[in-house]
Amino acid sequence: xxxxxxxxxxxxxxxxxxxxxxxxxxxxxxxxxxxxxxxxxxxxxxxxxxxxxxxxxxxxxxxxxxxxxxxxxxxxxxxxxxxxxxxxxxxxxxxxxxxxxxxxxxxxxxxxxxxxxxxxxxxxxxxxxxxxxxxxxxxxxxxxxxxxxxxxxxxxxxxxxxxxxxxxxxxxxxxxxxxxxxxxxxxxxxxxxxxxxxxxxxxxxxxxxxxxxxxxxxxxxxxxxxxxxxxxxxxxxxxxxxxxxxxxxxxxxxxxxxxxxxxxxxxxxxxxxxxxxxxxxxxxxxxxxxxxxxxxxxxxxxxxxxxxxxxxxxxxxxxxxxxxxxxxxxxxxxxxxxxxxxxxxxxxxxxxxxxxxxxxxxxxxxxxxxxxxxxxxxxxxxxxxx
Amino acid sequence: xxxxxxxxxxxxxxxxxxxxxxxxxxxxxxxxxxxxxxxxxxxxxxxxxxxxxxxxxxxxxxxxxxxxxxxxxxxxxxxxxxxxxxxxxxxxxxxxxxxxxxxxxxxxxxxxxxxxxxxxxxxxxxxxxxxxxxxxxxxxxxxxxxxxxxxxxxxxxxxxxxxxxxxxxxxxxxxxxxxxxxxxxxxxxxxxxxxxxxxxxxxxxxxxxxxxxxxxxxxxxxxxxxxxxxxxxxxxxxxx
Ligand SMILES: Nc1ncnc2c1ncn2[C@@H]1O[C@H](COP(=O)(O)OP(=O)(O)OP(=O)(O)O)[C@@H](O)[C@H]1O
Ligand SMILES: [Mg+2]
Numbered sequence: 001x002x003x004x005x006x007x008x009x010x011x012x013x014x015x016x017x018x019x020x021x022x023x024x025x026x027x028x029x030x031x032x033x034x035x036x037x038x039x040x041x042x043x044x045x046x047x048x049x050x051x052x053x054x055x056x057x058x059x060x061x062x063x064x065x066x067x068x069x070x071x072x073x074x075x076x077x078x079x080x081x082x083x084x085x086x087x088x089x090x091x092x093x094x095x096x097x098x099x100x101x102x103x104x105x106x107x108x109x110x111x112x113x114x115x116x117x118x119x120x121x122x123x124x125x126x127x128x129x130x131x132x133x134x135x136x137x138x139x140x141x142x143x144x145x146x147x148x149x150x151x152x153x154x155x156x157x158x159x160x161x162x163x164x165x166x167x168x169x170x171x172x173x174x175x176x177x178x179x180x181x182x183x184x185x186x187x188x189x190x191x192x193x194x195x196x197x198x199x200x201x202x203x204x205x206x207x208x209x210x211x212x213x214x215x216x217x218x219x220x221x222x223x224x225x226x227x228x229x230x231x232x233x234x235x236x237x238x239x240x241x242x243x244x245x246x247x248x249x250x251x252x253x254x255x256x257x258x259x260x261x262x263x264x265x266x267x268x269x270x271x272x273x274x275x276x277x278x279x280x281x282x283x284x285x286x287x288x289x290x291x292x293x294x295x296x297x298x299x300x301x302x303x304x305x306x307x308x309x310x311x312x313x314x315x316x317x318x319x320x321x322x323x324x325x326x327x328x329x330x331x332x333x334x335x336x337x338x339x340x341x342x343x344x345x346x347x348x349x350x351x352x353x354x355x356x357x358x359x360x361x362x363x364x365x366x367x368x369x370x371x372x373x374x375x376x377x378x379x380x381x382x383x384x385x386x
Numbered sequence: 387x388x389x390x391x392x393x394x395x396x397x398x399x400x401x402x403x404x405x406x407x408x409x410x411x412x413x414x415x416x417x418x419x420x421x422x423x424x425x426x427x428x429x430x431x432x433x434x435x436x437x438x439x440x441x442x443x444x445x446x447x448x449x450x451x452x453x454x455x456x457x458x459x460x461x462x463x464x465x466x467x468x469x470x471x472x473x474x475x476x477x478x479x480x481x482x483x484x485x486x487x488x489x490x491x492x493x494x495x496x497x498x499x500x501x502x503x504x505x506x507x508x509x510x511x512x513x514x515x516x517x518x519x520x521x522x523x524x525x526x527x528x529x530x531x532x533x534x535x536x537x538x539x540x541x542x543x544x545x546x547x548x549x550x551x552x553x554x555x556x557x558x559x560x561x562x563x564x565x566x567x568x569x570x571x572x573x574x575x576x577x578x579x580x581x582x583x584x585x586x587x588x589x590x591x592x593x594x595x596x597x598x599x600x601x602x603x604x605x606x607x608x609x610x611x612x613x614x615x616x617x618x619x620x621x622x623x624x625x626x
Contacts (some may be wrong), residue, residue: 001501001502002506003501003506003507004487004490004494004498004501005505007489007494007499008487010489010491011487011488011489011490014488057580290449292486293485294485294487297479297481297485298498298502299446299470300444300446300473301474301479301498301499301502302470302471302472302473302474302475302477302499302502303470303474303502304467304470304504304606306612307502308430345541357562378445379446379447380446380470381441381446381447382479383479383485384440384441384446384481384482384558385437
């Protein structure tokens with residue numbers, strides 16, 4: 001009966017393709033949009049990944065990592081003297097203009113790190129070394145900067161090349177891999193002092209203090225004690241939802257709450273769902289209606305409701321799996337291309353394919369429900385009536 | 387010669403459709419017997435209840451009152467699910483409109499009753515091919531039904547009706563959708579296949595030209611059986 005069900009399904013290739021298309025479309029749209037959303041949310045925390053430190057101390061009003069409210073230089077000393085602090089180093093973080101040789105401007109995310117300890121330095125160097133930052137005018141850039149800051153994208157910058165940040169010279173002494181920033185600009189590391197000189201002067205310049213807890217102390221409790229003793233805000237940095245104080249989590253939730261991003265992505269996901277339901281339910285019901293006469297004949301010939309129900313379910317299952325498979329494959333291809341191209345953001349946590357599969361199962365259940373109801377209520381006696 | 391064995395017997399069967407004032411009784415106490423190794427044809431004017439009666443005999447419709455024994459089983463006292471299983475095992479169906487599934491091949495169509503009984507397609511296909519061979523369609527097994535003529539399609543339906551070797555075959559106007567020549571050919575083949583001990587066929591028809599293939603003819607009028615005679619005693623002139 002299973003083979004029979006499939007043959008009936010494949011036999012009507014127009015409806016079969018339509019059904020697969022509906023499920024595929026829904027799968028692709030939901031997977032791709034959720035992954036781009038997750039990717040975008042991850043981009044919002046790029047600074048935390050690119051300047052890693054167990055604890056980030058920031059101004060009291062700071063709610064997310066892309067928001068910089070400068071602190072006083074004296075705050076650094078206050079944090080250093082806190083209980084449980086192993087080391088505490090200054091960090092400058094700001095968006096600055098780079099003038100390209102052809103005169104156009106582009107924005108970069110400038111990070112100034114402590115010049116003796118290099119706390120907050122990039123972790124994945126491709127070329128050069130972090131120590132070279134001690135040389136005059138030295139900067140380390142991520143690989144995106146090589147093409148972004150080159151006047152001609154076909155000939156990217158290389159080691160030793162120079163460019164200007166706010167009209168002051170910067171020389172590339174290292175190249176690293178880094179996570180893309182939310183603003184889309186490349187990351188540039190230099191020393192804290194040089195970062196200040198690259199930036200327009202302001203009364204307060206200290207964006208954040210990077211802290212490591214002393215041995216045997218956990219980041220959470222040290223962060224709590226820093227907050228108590230200094231009145232500043234101390235976040236931990238151990239990944240999304242790792243703790244109540246996690247800066248990644250706070251940042252992502254801030255964007256979820258305070259921007260239209262989730263709504264716009266959510267709407268597209270909903271559209272995927274609705275279109276999937278509409279196409280699949282309608283087409284499958286039409287398919288069942290088309291075959292109603294045959295289901296009636298099968299019923300007369302002694303096929304039970306259970307058997308007919310299994311036939312419909314196996315048809316829907318095949319359509320669902322094929323459509324889901326193709327949709328997921330397309331979304332993954334899109335993801336691979338996006339990652340290769342470095343944009344749009346794309347991040348597919350394991351939960352997405354499973355959640356989408358759940359939604360597809362829901363769509364298929366809805367689609368088969370009407371058909372099963374119709375076939376179950378069908379009277380076997382109808383076969384004798386034209 | 388020993389007494390014929392009863393394959394199906396109905397006693398005082400009544401059936402109504404509709405409810406309240408729109409309720410009409412279609413069968414008014416039918417008594418009928420069908421015997422093994424015979425083809426019983428049911429004749430009667432349109433609307434007299436022939437289809438209703440064979441639906442009840444086949445177990446696809448339940449009577450309001452009366453007793454119904456088919457192949458020894460008391461269908462009137464059985465649950466719907468048991469009757470469904472009973473139909474799958476014991477009854478073959480031939481419909482006026484053939485009712486073949488258009489998206490599968492003829493051999494797959496002919497295998498359907500075995501699939502319903504739970505046999506796998508690969509096991510069922512050899513039986514289906516044998517059955518198609520018996521109706522002279524071994525050339526066309528892989529074709530889809532719509533690639534065949536009406537007569538050939540009805541022969542596929544006969545192969546399907548007989549593939550699981552049922553003891554009762556129910557046919558509603560099997561030749562009504564066919565021209566005279568094809569109708570004769572189909573009945574010829576059907577008759578030949580019925581020459582097996584123990585099989586009983588009940589055939590509803592309007593087509594007087596196929597009455598010659600019957601062993602007995604029952605005439606219905608307005609929900610009652612008015613006559614039931616061996617074909618040799620049937621007054622063809624009177625019914626013309
Ligand atoms: N499901 C139903 N609901 C209501 N009335 C019905 C139903 N089925 C049959 N009838 C009525 O019962 C009567 C007998 O119908 P039936 O189909 O048994 O006649 P028939 O002898 O097979 O006629 P025909 O030769 O035209 O096929 C008709 O008047 C028909 O309108
Ligand atoms: Mg009829």
